[in-house]
Structure formats: structure tokens, C-alpha cells
Amino acid sequence: MDDKHYVFLTVRASSTRLPRKCLLPFGSYSVLEHVISRAKSANLIPVVCTSTDQTDNEIEDLCKENGVLYFRGSLGNKLLRWYDCSKVLNVSNFHTVDVDDPFFDPDQVRESLLLLQKEKLDLVFPTAESAAGSASVGYSVSVAYLEEILLLYRDLDEIEMVDAVFGQYTPTKSKVLVSKIRDSDQIRLTLDYEEDYHLLLFVLRELGPNCSRAMILELFSRNPDLFKINWFRNDDWAAKQNLGREYIKERIQD
Numbered sequence: 328m329d330d331k332h333y334v335f336l337t338v339r340a341s342s343t344r345l346p347r348k349c350l351l352p353f354g355s356y357s358v359l360e361h362v363i364s365r366a367k368s369a370n371l372i373p374v375v376c377t378s379t380d381q382t383d384n385e386i387e388d389l390c391k392e393n394g395v396l397y398f399r400g401s402l403g404n405k406l407l408r409w410y411d412c413s414k415v416l417n418v419s420n421f422h423t424v425d426v427d428d429p430f431f432d433p434d435q436v437r438e439s440l441l442l443l444q445k446e447k448l449d450l451v452f453p454t455a456e457s458a459a460g461s462a463s464v465g466y467s468v469s470v471a472y473l474e475e476i477l478l479l480y481r482d483l484d485e486i487e488m489v490d491a492v493f494g495q496y497t498p499t500k501s502k503v504l505v506s507k508i509r510d511s512d513q514i515r516l517t518l519d520y521e522e523d524y525h526l527l528l529f530v531l532r533e534l535g536p537n538c539s540r541a542m543i544l545e546l547f548s549r550n551p552d553l554f555k556i557n558w559f560r561n562d563d564w565a566a567k568q569n570l571g572r573e574y575i576k577e578r579i580q581d
Contacts, residue, residue: 332440333418334366335376335409338426339402340383344519349426350385351524354531358518359386361536362426363395368537369433374421376412378402403485406492410477413470420444420469427518428462429527432508432540435464439504443467450493450501456510458490460561462517463510463540466493491573508540514547515557519564522557529553 338349349359366373375390375397377383390397400408424431439451449472457463534542
């Protein structure tokens with residue numbers, strides 16, 4: 328079993344709803360630097376996985392300044408970017424964390440990767456709570472499975488909502504992560520809107536950059552109205568994600 332836990336930090340600077348959100352100030356760092364530091368602090372191996380588009384030159388510069396592994400690949404086809412990155416690093420599996428999710432849970436990441444490796448799965452999906460907006464964990468992916476997918480979808484120029492492809496090409500060996508760590512289905516900790524940014528900054532100020540998931544849940548428990556800062560954005564966020572999924576499904580069918 329591979330004891331090296333590679334985490335591909337998926338990021339582009341060309342966001343539209345909240346421009347250049349990965350480079351926004353976040354405590355002593357930018358959002359991206361915070362996510363890198365959180366991964367390192369948890370003994371995960373962060374690899375910044377960005378695009379070759381010139382809008383991401385600043386991301387490369389930041390990685391060089393901080394001595395962080397990085398890879399630049401396809402702008403729109405996230406699966407191809409991950410695959411090409413995995414081949415350069417010569418890894419057989421990895422976990423994905425969107426830099427939009429600055430308080431991802433390193434313990435759940437390890438749970439997911441260990442499940443993938445122990446049961447020799449193709450794919451481990453995020454927990455239901457994470458997929459609904461709590462943003463605690465991403466996908467653990469077998470590179471061999473990803474290679475199979477790309478026999479069909481390598482030429483697609485836009486694969487942002489990867490779960491649409493995973494849904495069309497369902498692996499025979501997959502599981503949804505059911506974490507030992509209690510989570511909430513009514514906490515929004517992903518970064519897409521200005522309200523998200525304000526909430527995440529509050530969490531950072533109150534708990535610090537390496538706070539655990541338990542600490543975050545306790546903070547929300549003590550402040551029962553806190554989730555209202557950005558929860559109203561969740562329906563719009565989910566609707567836009569569904570539009571992205573439908574676009575990919577149409578392209579796949581074509």
C-alpha cells in the first residue's frame with residue numbers, strides 16, 4: 328500500500344463569480360497558500376494542478392516562490408490535467424482537493440485514500456455532506472481508471488464537473504466515502520461568492536488555519552445562525568453545478 332498521500336490541488340485563476348479567488352488574502356497567506364500549508368501540516372503531499380493558460384502564470388510563480396510541486400495542463404479538461412500530472416509524477420493514485428475548499432479535512436482525505444488502496448477501488452466519491460457544500464473531502468482516483476475514461480473523453484475541451492463523467496462512466500469498483508468523522512449537511516464551506524469569503528475568513532480568525540473539522544462543527548454549534556451568512560447561496564451554486572453537468576452530458580452524447 329502506498330504510504331505517500333498525494334493531493335492534487337485543483338485551481339485556476341480565471342474564476343468569474345469571485346475573480347481570482349485563489350489569490351485573495353486569507354490570514355497571512357493567499358487562499359492557495361493556505362490550502363498548500365494546510366496539506367503540508369497534515370503530512371499530505373500537495374501538488375498544485377493548474378492550467379497552461381497565461382492567466383495562471385501567477386499561480387506558477389507562487390509555487391516556485393514557495394518550493395511547491397506544480398503541474399500545468401489542460402485549461403478546461405480537468406480529468407486530462409489530473410492524468411497528465413499523475414504520469415509526470417509516476418503515481419498510481421491520488422486525491423483531489425479543490426482550492427475552493429480551504430477547510431478540507433485532511434483526516435477524511437486519508438480515509439478516502441486508504442479506502443481506495445485497501446479495497447483496490449477505481450474511485451472513492453466524496454461524502455454526501457461534502458458534495459452538498461460542506462467541502463470536506465474530494466475524490467480519490469486510480470490512475471488506471473482515469474486512463475480508461477480518457478480513451479473516451481480526452482478530446483473534450485471542457486470537463487469541469489467531473490462527477491458528470493464519473494456518472495456516465497461509472498466504475499465497477501467504487502464507493503461513496505462514509506466517514507468516521509461526523510459532518511453537517513447544512514454548512515457551506517466552499518468559496519464561490521463574496522458571502523462565502525466572509526464566512527471562511529470568520530472561521531479562520533476564530534479557529535486558525537489548521538483547525539480540525541470537529542472544531543469547525545463546534546463553532547457552528549455555538550453560533551446557530553452562523554450558517555445563514557452564505558447558506559442562501561447554496562441553491563444557486565447547486566443549480567450552476569447542474570448546468571455544468573448537463574453541458575458535459577450533452578457533449579458526451581454528441
